[in-house]
Amino acid sequence: MSTRTTYREALREALREALREALQRDPRVFLMGEDVGRYGGTYAVSKGLLEAFGPERIRDTPLSELGFVGAGIGAALGGMRPIVEVMTVNFSLLALDPLINTAATLRHMSGGQFSVPLVLRMATGAGRQLAAQHSHSLEGWYAHIPGLKILAPATLEDARGMLWPALQDPDPVLIFEHAQLYNLEGELEEGVVVDIRSARVRRAGSDLTLVAYGGTLGKALAAAEQLAGEGINAEVIDLRVLRPLDDATLLASVCKTRRLLVVDEGWRSGSLAAEIIARVSEQAFFELDAPPARVCSAELPIPYAKHLEEAALPQVPAIVAVARTICR
Amino acid sequence: MSAPLPFPRELALRLLHDMVRIRRLEERAAELYGEGKIRGFLHLYIGEEAVAVGALHALAPDDAVVATYREHGHALIQGVSMQAIMAEMYGKQEGCSRGRGGSMHLFDAATRFFGGNAIVAGGLPLAVGLALAERMQGGSRIAACFFGEGAMAEGAFHEALNLAALWRLPVLFCCENNLYAMGTALEHSESQTDLCAKAASYKVPAQAVDGMDVVAVQQATAAAVQQVRGGGGPFFLEFKTYRFRAHSMFDPELYRDKAEVAKWKERGPIHNYSARLKALGLLDEAGFLALAADVDAEVEAAVAFAEAGSLEPVDDLLRDVHTPEGAS
Numbered sequence: 001m002s003t004r005t006t007y008r009e010a011l012r013e014a015l016r017e018a019l020r021e022a023l024q025r026d027p028r029v030f031l032m033g034e035d036v037g038r039y040g041g042t043y044a045v046s047k048g049l050l051e052a053f054g055p056e057r058i059r060d061t062p063l064s065e066l067g068f069v070g071a072g073i074g075a076a077l078g079g080m081r082p083i084v085e086v087m088t089v090n091f092s093l094l095a096l097d098p099l100i101n102t103a104a105t106l107r108h109m110s111g112g113q114f115s116v117p118l119v120l121r122m123a124t125g126a127g128r129q130l131a132a133q134h135s136h137s138l139e140g141w142y143a144h145i146p147g148l149k150i151l152a153p154a155t156l157e158d159a160r161g162m163l164w165p166a167l168q169d170p171d172p173v174l175i176f177e178h179a180q181l182y183n184l185e186g187e188l189e190e191g192v193v194v195d196i197r198s199a200r201v202r203r204a205g206s207d208l209t210l211v212a213y214g215g216t217l218g219k220a221l222a223a224a225e226q227l228a229g230e231g232i233n234a235e236v237i238d239l240r241v242l243r244p245l246d247d248a249t250l251l252a253s254v255c256k257t258r259r260l261l262v263v264d265e266g267w268r269s270g271s272l273a274a275e276i277i278a279r280v281s282e283q284a285f286f287e288l289d290a291p292p293a294r295v296c297s298a299e300l301p302i303p304y305a306k307h308l309e310e311a312a313l314p315q316v317p318a319i320v321a322v323a324r325t326i327c328r
Numbered sequence: 329m330s331a332p333l334p335f336p337r338e339l340a341l342r343l344l345h346d347m348v349r350i351r352r353l354e355e356r357a358a359e360l361y362g363e364g365k366i367r368g369f370l371h372l373y374i375g376e377e378a379v380a381v382g383a384l385h386a387l388a389p390d391d392a393v394v395a396t397y398r399e400h401g402h403a404l405i406q407g408v409s410m411q412a413i414m415a416e417m418y419g420k421q422e423g424c425s426r427g428r429g430g431s432m433h434l435f436d437a438a439t440r441f442f443g444g445n446a447i448v449a450g451g452l453p454l455a456v457g458l459a460l461a462e463r464m465q466g467g468s469r470i471a472a473c474f475f476g477e478g479a480m481a482e483g484a485f486h487e488a489l490n491l492a493a494l495w496r497l498p499v500l501f502c503c504e505n506n507l508y509a510m511g512t513a514l515e516h517s518e519s520q521t522d523l524c525a526k527a528a529s530y531k532v533p534a535q536a537v538d539g540m541d542v543v544a545v546q547q548a549t550a551a552a553v554q555q556v557r558g559g560g561g562p563f564f565l566e567f568k569t570y571r572f573r574a575h576s577m578f579d580p581e582l583y584r585d586k587a588e589v590a591k592w593k594e595r596g597p598i599h600n601y602s603a604r605l606k607a608l609g610l611l612d613e614a615g616f617l618a619l620a621a622d623v624d625a626e627v628e629a630a631v632a633f634a635e636a637g638s639l640e641p642v643d644d645l646l647r648d649v650h651t652p653e654g655a656s
Contacts, residue, residue, distance in 0.1 A: 030464065056464065062494070067453050067487025074457020074471075077442060078392070080464060082457075097484070101447050102454065110435035110443065111426030112648040146649050170651035 010185040011153075014160035015045045015121075015177065019083065022167055023053050026081055029167060030057040032068055033085030033121075042087050043123060043182050069095035069120065073103050073172075076118040081167050086122040089138045089176065103172040104147030115170040119163070124152075125178040125215040125265055126313055132301035135309075137265040139176040139214070140272035143243040149173045150242035151196055154217035156186045158240060161194035169196065176242075178215030178265075199246040201253065205235035208259040208327055211250065211276055213239035216263040216314055223263075223319035232327050242272060247279055254280050258289040259326050263314050268296035290326040295319050330607040334547060337610050341619070343385060343542045344605060347377040347598045348623045350401035353410055356627050357400070357417060357431075361577055365634075366417045368430045369446075371398040375572030378597035379504050380405050382545025383472065383567070386553050387500075390440060392462075392471040394455045396504075397432035397446035402474060407439040410626055411633035420637030427640055428648065440469075448509075449475060449482035452501070456488050459497035459562075470498040470556050477566075478509025480526060481517050489530040489562070496561035500552055501527065503564065504539065506571045511583035527564035539567030540595045543604075572596070 022029045031046060037060040040047035050058040061068040065086055072084035086092045092099070103116045126135035143150045149169060153159045159177070166173040173196070202217065203224050212220035217238050224234040235253050239245070254260050260280050264273035273294035280292055298312040333340050354372045361370050373380065380401040384393070395402040403413055408424050416423025417431050425435050425444070433444040442458065445451040455473035462469050479485050480503065492499045503523055507514055514521050524534035533555070537548040545567060552563040570592035574581050581589075605611035 028465075062487075062490060064487040064491065066484050067456070067491050070450070070453020070484065070488070071457035071460060071491055074454035074459075075461040075464075076457070077454065078458040078461025078465075080461040097447055097450060098453060102445070102450060106443075107651060108648045109425060109429045109433040110437075111423070111428045112651075113425070113435050113437040114442070115651045149650075170655070 010183050011156055011159045012045050012182040014156045018160050018163035022163055028081040031083045032059040032061055034061055034087050036085050065091055065094035070098035072118050073098055073116055076116045077114055081117055083119045088134055089122050089124040090133050090136055092122050100145055104145050116172050117170050118172045119166045121175045123179040124176040126302045127180040129304055129306055131304040135302035139242055140266040142174055143272055151175045152214035152242055154214050154238050156188045157192050158194055160188055161192045162196055165196045180215050196241055199240055199249040200238045202238045203236040205233040207232050207257055208234045208323055209253040209257045210234045210236045210261050212263040216265050219316050220263050222316045226320050227323055251284050254284050255287045258287055260292040261323055262294040263319055264296045267299050271296055293322050293326050295322055330604055340610055343381055344602055345619055346381045346405050350377045350404055352623045352627045354400055369576050370431050371576050372573040373398050373401045376569045377401055378542035378545050379539045379567040379569050382542040383502055383549040386546050386549035387472055391469050392440045392458045394442045394451040394473045396475055399434055399444050403434040403441055406441045408436045408441055410630040414630035414634040415637045418634040421640040422637040449479035449484035452484050452488035455499050456491050459499045470500055472500040474502045477503055477505040477514055489532055492562040493530045493532050498556045499562040500556050501564040503566045504569055505566050506569050510575045523566045532562050532564045534564040536566040539569030540597045542597055542601050
């Protein structure tokens with residue numbers, strides 16, 4: 001019989017317990033990043049871990065993303081299992097060189113000799129009035145890169161469960177934690193085991209496939225509830241893994257519902273939403289009863305003012321409105 | 329000029345032999361480039377051989393080595409076979425990176441040769457991470473990182489030196505100062521041209537060394553290695569050297585005059601060192617010719633090996649982007 005634990009501190013606590021478990025299970029695991037130790041983590045995810053595991057394994061770094069992400073890659077090459085935390089995806093751009101030019105390429109460039117078992121965690125997404133240098137959703141950009149695996153936990157279960165399989169992966173894994181989700185509350189079974197290869201149907205439905213991930217999953221589910229009241233039964237798929245995409249789950253759903261709407265906090269042009277629509281169009285064009293559609297962020301840097309920020313992001317009313325259009 | 333050597337005759341001759349091996353390998357590679365057998369970029373180390381040979385002969389065989397895209401010599405002296413290097417330049421699957429890397433990306437797990445990094449300064453954070461991993465695992469191996477003086481304008485240099493010094497990691501920073509970052513002279517790219525002063529500003533002990541003198545290089549490196557391995561933290565060595573050939577095969581050398589090149593060639597590391605060995609009675613002309621013949625045979629065997637090598641089937645195109653399951 002499974003026990004259920006209430007995470008009062010919510011998703012952030014699930015992430016912390018995942019870190020604690022990894023640090024306890026594998027002496028090669030250590031956490032490194034800006035303010036992960038004495039400060040307790042920018043989002044308080046690693047609070048208390050310094051006291052439990054000491055400064056060698058909960059390692060505060062200087063403001064030096066290029067340096068410590070590169071060092072994380074080197075430590076992975078040297079036999080450790082580093083978890084590197086970058087404060088936000090915007091700051092990760094300072095570490096693009098080691099991530100894209102080295103972590104993603106090394107296995108291939110070396111003819112299969114050097115794998116890079118690095119796990120990189122970072123916050124992503126908007127919604128807290130942090131404006132254009134702290135709010136972007138660039139995970140779709142990273143999902144363009146062969147050699148990387150990209151994860152986006154949207155549930156407590158995935159926040160708790162994705163880290164361990166990510167650490168078992170011999171190649172670099174980037175985990176994007178939507179900043180709006182850290183306070184997500186709920187209950188979770190202990191000993192949860194999840195995979196990091198498949199999308200998951202979070203709500204079964206028959207009339208429309210709503211695809212979302214990370215920060216947009218909750219919005220897609222809320223939209224589905226509203227649509228249900230109007231007689232539209234939407235299926236909601238949580239991508240979970242942004243690279244490689246789980247085409248099979250997407251196609252199975254679309255072949256059943258015959259309609260596709262992708263909700264993506266990334267910008268529309270060149271987005272993950274575009275990729276998903278392309279794949280469905282390529283592989284299931286004649287199964288579709290309506291043109292595939294998407295609700296993405298407006299194409300501008302995220303503004304500070306609350307009403308403008310809200311207007312720039314995918315919101316439930318827009319999802320519902322587009323869903324109605326394609327279900328007519 | 330002919331002061332006695334601080335090491336036995338066997339090593340004295342080995343240093344010469346290894347410098348000649350690099351020289352002849354690269355002279356042959358340049359010919360093969362002209363014949364179209366080797367393509368892509370080919371950066372020759374000719375003129376700088378004393379640095380790799382002297383420095384690597386002061387390291388332990390299992391120390392980690394991280395190098396640049398001008399790394400044929402480092403790979404060879406670290407123990408990668410000339411055959412595997414030549415086959416790599418030919419793009420054959422018998423190459424040390426299965427033909428996936430080419431001249432700029434030689435790798436070898438067996439000798440802990442971590443490339444072959446073609447992003448200037450990209451290797452420095454890797455070396456920091458390798459050293460961190462080593463220390464966290466209680467080992468005594470150090471990480472030696474080679475880079476040009478051009479890398480010192482990159483942020484990665486500064487971040488890596490800071491991290492290594494802050495954490496007192498066993499990293500040996502080996503700057504090969506050949507005066508030109510491609511075609512831009514040091515005084516045109518650095519406000520502070522005293523490179524040791526830059527390293528010292530991070531509290532990293534620093535020493536400038538005559539990089540044209542293999543004995544000086546070996547001795548200075550041996551002393552630095554002892555300090556680094558003994559827990560003294562990182563050490564920075566500036567090897568003052570000169571590239572006799574063009575930056576790559578596409579360089580018309582508009583940025584330096586022939587007289588300057590000729591002047592440095594008078595200090596050629598192989599010529600001067602063999603003269604010194606002769607003056608000391610450790611080598612005669614017949615001995616030198618025998619050594620050269622031995623090297624030529626090795627080079628021709630490498631060429632034959634590369635010629636006889638096979639091309640990887642295109643069906644395997646996508647291998648080694650990710651680690652196959654169960655492989656690592």
